[in-house]
Amino acid sequence: MDHFQYREGILHAEDVPIPTIAAAIGTPFYCYSTATMTRHYNVLAGSLDGTGAKICYAVKANSNQAVIRTMADLGAGADVISGGELQRALAAGVSPDDVVFAGPGKTRGELAQALAAGIYQFNVESEPELRALSAVAVEMGKIAPVSIRVNPDVDAGTHEKITTGRKQNKFGIPIDRAGEVFDLGAALPGVAMLGVAVHIGSQITDLAPFEESFDRALRLIDELRAAGHDIRRCNLGGGLGIPYGGETPPSPADYGRMVKRLTANRQLDLVLEPGRVLVGNAGILVASVIHEKHEGRRFIIIDAAMNDLIRPAMYDSWHEIIPVAEAAADAAFSDADIVGPICESGDTLAKGRAMPPLAPNDLIAVRSAGAYGAVMASTYNSRPLVAEVMVHGDQFAVIRPRQSIEDLIARDQPPAWLQPGSG
Numbered sequence: 331m332d333h334f335q336y337r338e339g340i341l342h343a344e345d346v347p348i349p350t351i352a353a354a355i356g357t358p359f360y361c362y363s364t365a366t367m368t369r370h371y372n373v374l375a376g377s378l379d380g381t382g383a384k385i386c387y388a389v390k391a392n393s394n395q396a397v398i399r400t401m402a403d404l405g406a407g408a409d410v411i412s413g414g415e416l417q418r419a420l421a422a423g424v425s426p427d428d429v430v431f432a433g434p435g436k437t438r439g440e441l442a443q444a445l446a447a448g449i450y451q452f453n454v455e456s457e458p459e460l461r462a463l464s465a466v467a468v469e470m471g472k473i474a475p476v477s478i479r480v481n482p483d484v485d486a487g488t489h490e491k492i493t494t495g496r497k498q499n500k501f502g503i504p505i506d507r508a509g510e511v512f513d514l515g516a517a518l519p520g521v522a523m524l525g526v527a528v529h530i531g532s533q534i535t536d537l538a539p540f541e542e543s544f545d546r547a548l549r550l551i552d553e554l555r556a557a558g559h560d561i562r563r564c565n566l567g568g569g570l571g572i573p574y575g576g577e578t579p580p581s582p583a584d585y586g587r588m589v590k591r592l593t594a595n596r597q598l599d600l601v602l603e604p605g606r607v608l609v610g611n612a613g614i615l616v617a618s619v620i621h622e623k624h625e626g627r628r629f630i631i632i633d634a635a636m637n638d639l640i641r642p643a644m645y646d647s648w649h650e651i652i653p654v655a656e657a658a659a660d661a662a663f664s665d666a667d668i669v670g671p672i673c674e675s676g677d678t679l680a681k682g683r684a685m686p687p688l689a690p691n692d693l694i695a696v697r698s699a700g701a702y703g704a705v706m707a708s709t710y711n712s713r714p715l716v717a718e719v720m721v722h723g724d725q726f727a728v729i730r731p732r733q734s735i736e737d738l739i740a741r742d743q744p745p746a747w748l749q750p751g752s753g
């Protein structure tokens with residue numbers, strides 16, 4: 331359920347007609363719905379009611395300050411993967427005590443930054459990282475709270491680029507080596523070995539791999555406790571999928587019930603790191619039709635491209651694409667490829683979609699673009715980053731202005747020997 335619906339034939343974000351935003355700021359733009367984010371957060375939090383779980387929003391899904399702040403106001407902490415994301419989360423008002431820091435390649439600078447901030451937990455992914463964290467913490471006179479991210483060798487059944495819990499993936503410490511690493515951590519100064527973390531991938535549409543990985547993590551915790559380690563925390567990661575098209579991901583209610591069943595009476599402080607499930611369906615990408623081209627195939631060429639939304643090119647993702655002006659019941663639909671202006675064939679947002687007749691400047695919306703959309707954008711083909719807008723009831727605000735081409739060019743610094751007039 332989201333808040334992008336037709337009203338009298340015009341797509342609205344909550345109470346705001348999409349054409350009103352397009353008229354004010356042009357296209358393309360991302361548009362996020364506060365009510366949808368709020369609903370998704372509350373449904374997930376409700377499903378975990380009574381567990382005391384900390385919900386740390388995975389900032390990488392959408393790191394706009396307005397989005398992080400919306401999540402923080404709802405009670406979410408932050409899961410960050412870089413020093414930059416840590417800074418963004420803190421700038422948005424997330425308390426350091428609600429921040430977990432994951433990722434397989436934290437630099438010493440990033441470890442020091444997070445220690446200085448006083449974050450809740452480091453999810454440590456390797457032995458060298460554990461040793462580095464210990465050394466940095468000792469230098470700073472701090473004790474780093476640590477969970478070890480284990481790799482449970484579970485196939486999440488998702489796209490190969492976003493599966494992270496197989497033993498051939500770069501993430502975490504193999505679960506059968508975890509005991510040794512906890513023993514090492516217990517002997518190292520500057521680190522407190524508090525918990526076990528798992529995260530097996532993203533856009534997971536089946537409950538079984540979650541359950542298998544949680545079960546393995548919990549059995550490990552039993553073993554570690556039996557061996558004398560004082561394990562208090564379990565970090566269950568993110569990865570819950572969303573319906574882009576025909577998928578039927580587990581409901582947050584079923585997910586929550588499973589988490590409760592597995593963790594009941596275990597005296598564990600739980601952390602979850604959801605990203606996509608909170609914001610994915612809370613955003614759309616709005617674009618204008620430039621023109622159509624009919625050469626055997628029907629191509630609808632729009633002003634948004636793979637640099638603005640890379641998911642179809644990168645992950646073969648399917649996004650629903652709809653006209654902003656609802657098609658008439660008797661409109662003559664025909665199959666079309668919906669493509670951007672970039673000079674490569676990968677710049678195809680959708681293939682063979684039944685679309686109504688469209689004219690230049692007609693608006694279309696790419697649905698489910700709130701996660702891994704704007705954050706993965708680039709300026710390829712010297713296309714400035716698009717605007718982002720947030721809607722709240724009948725209000726909308728630009729939460730990131732469209733970049734200008736001048737901004738983009740000004741970042742280049744030709745060396746002195748190439749200055750105009752220097753030859």
Ligand SMILES: *Cc1c(COP(=O)(O)O)cnc(C)c1O
Nearest residue numbers: 388432532568569603604605606
């Ligand atoms: C990406 C990531 C998440 C969030 O994944 P979603 O599929 O967006 O829920 C959570 N934890 C870690 C460690 C991640 O890398």
